[in-house]
Amino acid sequence: MIDDYIPTGISGADKILGEKGIPRGHSILVAGGPGSGKTTFAIQFLYKGATEYNEPGIYISLDEDPEEVKKNMSKFGWDLRKLEQDKKLTFINVSPVRVASSEKTGLIQLGMKEFKLIKLLESIREGIDEVQAKRVVIDPITIFTLQYPEEVERIYAMRDLIADFRKTGCTNLLISELRGTGLEREHQFEEYLAQGVILLRTVMKDDRLTRMFQVEKMRGLEVDNQPRPYNITNSGIEVYPTLMVFK
């Protein structure tokens, strides 16, 4: 029986999550298409955790430069640098694709080969120790799984990662690219492994983009599985838990 939940702090989302939030320590896959607000969702989760629920967090970037993320997120009025200074949030860049400038060749890529599960786990542990983290985000997990070309290997790596998270007690969001836009899509193996799946979907109608928030699965919690409209407003993501999605 789970009796410990952490509110996401995302307006409307907690109502969908049975007015409770995410079960503590669970790994939740947050999947969405390009421009669906996955990173915003993840940072809002960390920001609200650190500022409203006294839960420090780690943002592990596998793709985008954390500085860029901080800059992009400042438009929502979230002062992430201040949280870093206060040791409530830390950004870790473990991107396997390092970009460095070189006088001769312009941009070169570094470090592709040595990036594996162990390295990622090490970074997570270091981060947790640094800020006493309770919330972790890996953005995007897709880069990590791509390191394992063999599917079996990929599944094992993912399972080990989730098992290791369990031990830390941290609640974590694994951000993933959603393959296929619109309502038709492929299921990804991560969805079976994670304890919860949140979908951020976008549908185009004429020239208008409709955004849908859906909790596809949340182990240990009665949730509303209906897709609900959401918006990216100037104060972050807002989900409308009572509204239906119209075509």
Add this chain to the structure above:
Amino acid sequence: MSLAKIQEPPDKGLILLVGAPGAGKSTFCHQMVVKSIALDRPVIFVASEKSPAEVLELLSGMGMERPVGINFVDAFTETVGLTATERSDTIYANCVDLNSLSIAITRQQERAGKKGALLIFDSLTSPYLFSGLEVIKFMRLFLSRFVSEGNSVFALIDEGCGKEEDLVAMMSVADGILRVEVKNGARTMNVVKHPAVSPMRIEIPTKSEQVETPLSVDYRDSGMTKRWAHAMMMGREAGLRGEVGDFVNMFWANLAHWSGMLWDPKRFPTTTYVLNKEDPRSAMRERRGLFPWYWRLGMKLFIPKNFSTVKEMKKASKRGALYIRTAYWEHSGIVEYLDDASKIDKHYFRVYESSDCWGMENVGAAVASHLPPLFAGFCKGFEKEEREWNAIETKCIGLGDPYCEFKLVPGEIDELRGCLEKDVSVIENIHERLLERLMGFLLHGKPLVDRPKLGSDIQLHAVWHAMGVHPPAGERYQMALRMGGARTGKEIGKWLLEAGLSNDEIIKRILDFLEHCNVGKVTLGETIKIKENCESSWTRLFTTGCEEPSCYFTTGFLNGLFSSVKDQHVREIKCIAAEDPYCEWEFV
């Protein structure tokens, strides 16, 4: 049954107004918006046919200069590809996307923060054209839900813009259906079904009721003129109201006047002027026969046929003719003719302790609203050739003078309009001053009025002239009084809450204040009753035989007060003006 009844904002339910383009659907719903705001019900206006700015302009043409309590969902600007500008009362949506509409409406609902909102959808045609039958799903799953949360929806749809069966499907979702039919230029409102009204057909008048200068004053209770004249001759203080007497604290009348001004600073003062002038004119002409014989004899013997010369005016003034004696008896002011300053066809009068202006020291404008036009009306009515007399204040307590003076001349006065119409800042200032005075009374027992000679009270007739002559003034003017009343009641309720008084204590103090002002005899039970309410006691003169309750200011004031203090609304169900024994308001 009148059109007005179905224009009342519905308490709940989804009402659909169907009609061909140009049948007058939007005008109909704008009138409903005005009424809803007057009732202090929040309005969410979804504008898909024109921008909110255009809607506001149309509303201002109906007397709502700066409406409070209306929030917009602009589903026009983005839909047609214009650039949206930031407006604090507006959330943008796109007719193409029903989700954006439901989100915007939900956000406005959260902003309004209370139930009982009226959602106006003008119109559903655009979303229907983009989304087809998905709109029916939207009506069922979103609008019906919105209704079930204690709100109401009034949605317009164009007939003939889609398939007939789709329209039928939409109508099947609605709780009420109104259909405007146009045939040979005549319009009929067909009430197909309605939660509050049984099915019927109502002819819609072709011409708007709003006339620029309403002059057709319909006097219905002839006995009142006699009773009033008699009470004055006998010096009686209770000729019309047996229990509480005929005198009312002038503060109440002034509060009504300046609250109404807030809503319609342009038309309100000019209409007041025109009607205040018309009333004595018609009294001296068409209604002359209604006065007691000794009055008529006195008029014949002592009143000159022409007021041009100073000599004649002086003679008439000495006898207290025109309105001098009446003004004194009614406590409107002590009027003196200034023969030294006057010339042929240019007369000056001084007024001490004018009930319109006392307490308005240095507000930066001349504020007398009833004595000058009454004098002008009397001159016009008395004179054989019925010249168009006019009067304008030249000195006023409001301008910092120790007394008021006005100039009375036959013919037009160019500056008159400018003098009557006030700057919004002046009106706001006066309104605030009145509210502060009221707070002083309610919290510390300070006097509302401190006139040394005439005291605080004025006669019912003067109350009515000061408040504005509202029954014949037309709907727009009545609405201004009602909305002004609502704002005043709401503000005073809010101030008292901020001062730390409990809800019940506030209501008690306000009802005591009404009694103190001698507004009437007030009782609060399951309903509010006011016996001999001053507002309707005099307006019976015009409203006898009417079905509509007519206490516009009192209703607005009580509504505003109860909504801010107790989150309740009131509706007038009985009214002396409609020949009920007392005025009564139920809680809704």
